[in-house]
Amino acid sequence: MFLELESVFNTPGLELPFAYALPEQPAELEGAGLPLAERPLVEGILRNRAGVVELHGTARVAxxxxxxxxxxPIAPVLLIPLEHTLVLSLNDAANDALILVEQYRYSPDALVWEDVVLAMPPKLLCRPDxxxxxxxxxxxxxxxICACANQGDPRMAALRQLLAD
Ligand SMILES: [Zn+2]
Ligand SMILES: [Zn+2]
Structure with missing residues (x-):
């Protein structure tokens, strides 16, 4: 999906909402192979603030x-916040917080996928316990509880549990 940023960069105070279904990642890119139930839904708003464009939004990943x-089987739904500042030029190249947009026609897909991958929990569990x-x-x-719990050295049972985790 491409956002047309020309009007929002050039109009102080302008707000532009957007919503779309994120395309799945090609196999070689980060985020490919996530067990998606459906394409993630991305919703947000672009706001001109003093010459930069702030992107606020949410990715809903089922x-x-x-x-x-x-x-x-589990079907968790993750709501992942998207918070970025888009700029047309970088004064300080070391500032990672700013996203350099080289053209007004900009696809946020890679940016959103990066946020999604970073927000993935290390383990997906049916319940925390x-x-x-x-x-x-x-x-x-x-x-x-199966019969095994009553057999053998309880310290070995604890070790087996650690290994099982
Ligand atoms: Zn479980
Ligand atoms: Zn058992």
Whole structure:
């Protein structure tokens, strides 16, 4: 999706809302292969503030995945904030907070994908306290305790749990 930035850069105070479905990433780019339930929805507003353009918005990312501990199907929806400042030239090249836009016709796709990838939790869980699977018999321990829990050295059981995580 391309945003047409000419009017918003040249009109102090102008606000321009936008909304679109983010295209999926090509296989070689960061963010490819996320278990998306649908294309992420990006909504936001562009605002001219003293010659720069602020982008405020949200990416709604619906996933269809499996719990990393117990493999149950899960469908988390992540709302990822998008906050950037777009500029036409950089005075200080070291300022990472500013996004240099080289043309008025600008695609925020790469920027949004970067935000999405950074916001991904390290593990996707069915619930924060998911007990996972028994490392001995494979029982889903959210559904009940298996007989293995009563066997063997309890310190070994603790170690097995650590390894299972
Ligand atoms: Zn789970
Ligand atoms: Zn077991």
């Amino acid at each position: 996933l269809a995945a499996a719990c990393d501990r117990c493999a149950a 998911c007990l996972g699977l028994c490392s001995v018999c494979g029982q889903n321990r959210n559904e009940g």
